[in-house]
Amino acid sequence: MLRNVxxxxxxxxxxxxxxxxxxxxxxxxxxxxxxxxxxxxxxxMIDGLAGKTDISDFSIENLVFEGDLNxxxxxxxxxxxxNYFTQEGISNFDIKEEKDIELMLNSIMxxxxxxxxxxxxxxxxxxxxxxxxxxxxxxxxxAVIRGPRDGFTENLRTNTALVxxxxxxxxxxxxxxxxxxxxxxxxxxxxxxxxxxxKLLDEVKKRILEIDIDGIVDSSILEHLIxxxxxxxxxxxxxxxxxxxxxxxxLEGRVALIVDNSPxxxxxxxxxxxxxxxxxxxxxxxxxxxxxxxxxxxxxxxxILGSAIYISVISYQPGLLPSTLLYYIAANxxxxxxxxxxxxxxxxxxxxIIRQAGTRISGPIGSTVGIxxxxxxxxxxxxxxxxxxxxxxxxxxxxxxxxxxxxxELASALRVYKFAFIVLxxxxxxxxxxxxxxxxxxxxxxxxxxxxxxxxxxxGLGIEEGDLKDTIVKAPLQRLWMRPGFTHPKDKxxxxxxxxxx
Amino acid sequence: MSKKPKIxxxxxxxxxxxxxxxxxxxxxxxSLADVVGNNGWLVLLIAGFLFIGLFLxxxxxFNLYPGKDxxxxxxxTLGFFYYPGLVxxxxxxxxxxxxxxxxxxxxxxIFLLQTTPISIIILVFIMATAYLTSHEIDCIARAGYxxxxxxxxxxxxxxLISLPKADYTHLLxxxxxxxxxxxxxxxxSSFSYFGVEIAFFAIPYVEDREKIVKSGVLGIIxxxxxxxxxxIMTLAHFSLEQIKSIVxxxxxxxxxxxxxxxxxxxxxxxxxxxxxxxVFATIAPNYYAAAIIMSKVLKTKHHKxxxxxxxxxxxxxxLLPENFIVLFDIVQKYHNxxxxxxxxxxxxAILISAYFRKKVQK
Numbered sequence: 001m002l003r004n005v006x007x008x009x010x011x012x013x014x015x016x017x018x019x020x021x022x023x024x025x026x027x028x029x030x031x032x033x034x035x036x037x038x039x040x041x042x043x044x045m046i047d048g049l050a051g052k053t054d055i056s057d058f059s060i061e062n063l064v065f066e067g068d069l070n071x072x073x074x075x076x077x078x079x080x081x082x083n084y085f086t087q088e089g090i091s092n093f094d095i096k097e098e099k100d101i102e103l104m105l106n107s108i109m110x111x112x113x114x115x116x117x118x119x120x121x122x123x124x125x126x127x128x129x130x131x132x133x134x135x136x137x138x139x140x141x142x143a144v145i146r147g148p149r150d151g152f153t154e155n156l157r158t159n160t161a162l163v164x165x166x167x168x169x170x171x172x173x174x175x176x177x178x179x180x181x182x183x184x185x186x187x188x189x190x191x192x193x194x195x196x197x198x199k200l201l202d203e204v205k206k207r208i209l210e211i212d213i214d215g216i217v218d219s220s221i222l223e224h225l226i227x228x229x230x231x232x233x234x235x236x237x238x239x240x241x242x243x244x245x246x247x248x249x250x251l252e253g254r255v256a257l258i259v260d261n262s263p264x265x266x267x268x269x270x271x272x273x274x275x276x277x278x279x280x281x282x283x284x285x286x287x288x289x290x291x292x293x294x295x296x297x298x299x300x301x302x303x304i305l306g307s308a309i310y311i312s313v314i315s316y317q318p319g320l321l322p323s324t325l326l327y328y329i330a331a332n333x334x335x336x337x338x339x340x341x342x343x344x345x346x347x348x349x350x351x352x353i354i355r356q357a358g359t360r361i362s363g364p365i366g367s368t369v370g371i372x373x374x375x376x377x378x379x380x381x382x383x384x385x386x387x388x389x390x391x392x393x394x395x396x397x398x399x400x401x402x403x404x405x406x407x408x409e410l411a412s413a414l415r416v417y418k419f420a421f422i423v424l425x426x427x428x429x430x431x432x433x434x435x436x437x438x439x440x441x442x443x444x445x446x447x448x449x450x451x452x453x454x455x456x457x458x459x460g461l462g463i464e465e466g467d468l469k470d471t472i473v474k475a476p477l478q479r480l481w482m483r484p485g486f487t488h489p490k491d492k493x494x495x496x497x498x499x500x501x502x
Numbered sequence: 503m504s505k506k507p508k509i510x511x512x513x514x515x516x517x518x519x520x521x522x523x524x525x526x527x528x529x530x531x532x533s534l535a536d537v538v539g540n541n542g543w544l545v546l547l548i549a550g551f552l553f554i555g556l557f558l559x560x561x562x563x564f565n566l567y568p569g570k571d572x573x574x575x576x577x578x579t580l581g582f583f584y585y586p587g588l589v590x591x592x593x594x595x596x597x598x599x600x601x602x603x604x605x606x607x608x609x610x611x612i613f614l615l616q617t618t619p620i621s622i623i624i625l626v627f628i629m630a631t632a633y634l635t636s637h638e639i640d641c642i643a644r645a646g647y648x649x650x651x652x653x654x655x656x657x658x659x660x661x662l663i664s665l666p667k668a669d670y671t672h673l674l675x676x677x678x679x680x681x682x683x684x685x686x687x688x689x690x691s692s693f694s695y696f697g698v699e700i701a702f703f704a705i706p707y708v709e710d711r712e713k714i715v716k717s718g719v720l721g722i723i724x725x726x727x728x729x730x731x732x733x734i735m736t737l738a739h740f741s742l743e744q745i746k747s748i749v750x751x752x753x754x755x756x757x758x759x760x761x762x763x764x765x766x767x768x769x770x771x772x773x774x775x776x777x778x779x780x781v782f783a784t785i786a787p788n789y790y791a792a793a794i795i796m797s798k799v800l801k802t803k804h805h806k807x808x809x810x811x812x813x814x815x816x817x818x819x820x821l822l823p824e825n826f827i828v829l830f831d832i833v834q835k836y837h838n839x840x841x842x843x844x845x846x847x848x849x850x851a852i853l854i855s856a857y858f859r860k861k862v863q864k
Contacts, residue, residue, distance in 0.1 A: 316615070438634075
């Protein structure tokens with residue numbers, strides 16, 4: 001077991017080869033430079049991770065054609081040789097020395113090239129990360145009409161750069177962590193030092209350091225490991241593909257996490273208020289945004305309660321409806337053999353299956369699934385008299401409404417509740433729905449995201465700071481001079497008071 | 503879990519309002535009409551001031567011992583009577599929660615689910631409440647805070663839609679009642695003001711202490727105004743004699759309204775099902791109080807298990823009365839005595855003892 005790099009190049013190299021036994025992606029190049037006395041050099045890298053042209057052009061080429069080595073007298077050999085390599089011989093940008101073997105192996109595996117020099121007790125690490133990655137493209141899950149079109153990629157550094165481009169401030173910090181015993185995934189913690197609340201930041205750091213797992217494959221794994229209540233249906237961490245959303249959240253005093261190999265950045269804390277906002281809300285004019293948000297709230301309520309209310313009114317409280325409408329519904333349902341709750345359950349499950357099939361198969365076949373599933377099955381079911389027309393309308397409406405929720409995770413969570421509400425409405429009618437609302441409401445009240453109530457900013461803790469200005473109704477930007485209070489930012493003010501009175 | 507919960511003064515107000523307004527309000531005009539005729543508003547006003555006084559007493563207790571909760575204070579001041587006091591309070595809160603649950607069960611059975619057994623209705627309700635109740639006071643205060651605007655909106659809605667048909671001559675003659683029935687009326691209306699005692703458990707956790715008095719008094723004034731407005735509206739809508747024969751005048755008021763162009767009819771079912779939320783905000787704090795007192799008596803760390811243990815207890819107590827009339831008798835016989843002890847006697851005893859001790863120390 002070798003701790004540090006040995007002065008004898010062969011010992012170090014043999015050890016590395018031993019560790020990388022049966023790893024065929026390890027490649028190396030031996031080199032001997034100097035005319036009179038050769039110095040043995042070995043370049044080691046992982047094929048595919050490191051950019052070979054970088055090393056060939058700026059390191060190997062220099063050394064091979066370099067005659068200067070002979071100028072060094074043998075007596076100065078030991079002091080000067082390291083200096084020579086780091087100062088003159090290698091013209092790559094990022095170079096560092098590493099004595100520790102384990103750290104050296106780590107950097108080999110993250111795509112750096114290691115240069116071993118005979119007679120030196122340290123290795124030289126040349127940054128040569130150069131694997132091929134997806135270029136920046138438009139986010140698929142969060143398309144906007146107005147707003148920037150760039151989205152995160154799988155490359156951590158590209159992602160942090162996308163955010164850095166938006167906040168050119170030295171107080172915007174990007175701290176690196178390595179999570180996962182085997183995967184050693186790089187995680188970047190991003191925050192703005194003088195805005196973020198220290199307690200929140202410490203809590204995030206603590207939770208990241210507490211993680212003990214072999215590997216993190218995607219940011220969602222990290223999300224599940226750091227959230228407050230893993231039994232809850234609701235996401236307590238927000239995720240986004242959009243660098244502009246991350247930048248905006250950082251400016252609100254929140255903390256963002258970017259995980260290597262994942263195009264989804266995580267933002268904490270997430271609350272009901274933030275999950276119901278889309279990034280486009282901030283780009284549109286305030287009246288438009290307010291109208292859209294009110295409609296969105298209606299959509300949320302419809303998606304959870306739509307079918308349930310229909311069932312309970314039909315089966316328990318038909319007296320609520322005016323008689324003309326009641327006769328119409330009765331005539332419509334006269335041939336339907338099932339009670340409303342079975343009918344709704346069947347149709348909702350069918351809808352979920354169609355949705356699943358549609359998301360797994362994309363492209364032209366996907367639309368076929370939609371057409372066959374939605375149009376043909378729906379039409380045939382009505383004509384066969386298994387379900388009523390109205391039921392199809394209600395189910396289609398609730399499904400469409402659930403797509404109007406900006407956060408996919410929140411929409412999925414609410415879908416679970418939709419089924420619970422259908423069952424409750426089938427058993428206890430309107431009273432059952434109210435019981436469901438009590439349970440759902442209690443859960444939302446009880447839930448926390450990193451010590452901040454999930455029901456913020458409606459939880460009543462930040463009312464006096466003007467938190468309600470940017471909720472269901474968004475005030476004009478000129479009036480939003482304070483940061484949201486629920487994150488308890490250190491720097492509360494974000495805007496000088498605009499005075500433009502005519 | 504050891505973290506001390508924090509609530510804001512707005513939460514306190516929401517908690518007070520939503521805890522005080524509960525099932526009592528639906529039958530309030532009826533029970534007042536029986537005692538004081540058409541001067542219910544006067545009685546409510548007097549009762550409102552009395553309860554503001556009570557709230558100030560409660561607040562004064564916590565002013566004398568800042569940073570301590572009700573259990574620490576009463577242990578210090580009540581001495582030998584600490585445990586009996588706790589038991590009385592426990593009985594009060596348990597009985598109150600059970601009465602509320604039974605009341606709700608009856609209402610739901612009459613208006614929404616005629617064929618469902620009342621035990622199921624009550625059991626489901628208690629179990630749903632138990633989830634929130636097993637958490638700390640800040641969560642319960644937050645629930646009250648969410649229900650608060652619902653109550654306000656309801657009142658405004660009911661007033662607005664019943665305004666056109668109101669006939670204010672029903673309110674006349676003003677102030678023509680004898681003092682005796684006014685005193686009796688204050689006693690009757692007190693049931694609608696029970697709930698202010700939740701301040702015991704909430705005040706020590708309020709962050710902005712200087713706003714407690716303002717916010718709490720404002721909360722009680724809000725409740726008083728809502729009661730007065732609703733009693734006056736029902737009186738103006740029906741006549742006094744009619745109200746005496748209607749058990750739930752407010753629901754009937756809603757039922758008789760038909761909105762032009764509104765496609766829903768028989769709004770009482772709707773209103774009642776939404777009223778479940780308001781009742782929830784009333785039962786949850788009492789339930790919580792009962793559980794936390796139990797856990798203090800038995801010196802356990804968390805009240806969670808007592809919340810679970812109380813589910814069957816509440817269910818059985820709430821099912822004991824055979825019918826509504828028996829339930830009413832129980833309220834008058836036992837619950838009112840417990841209420842006087844909990845709301846008035848114990849706090850005043852704590853306060854006097856606290857003053858006495860402070861003097862002796864000096």
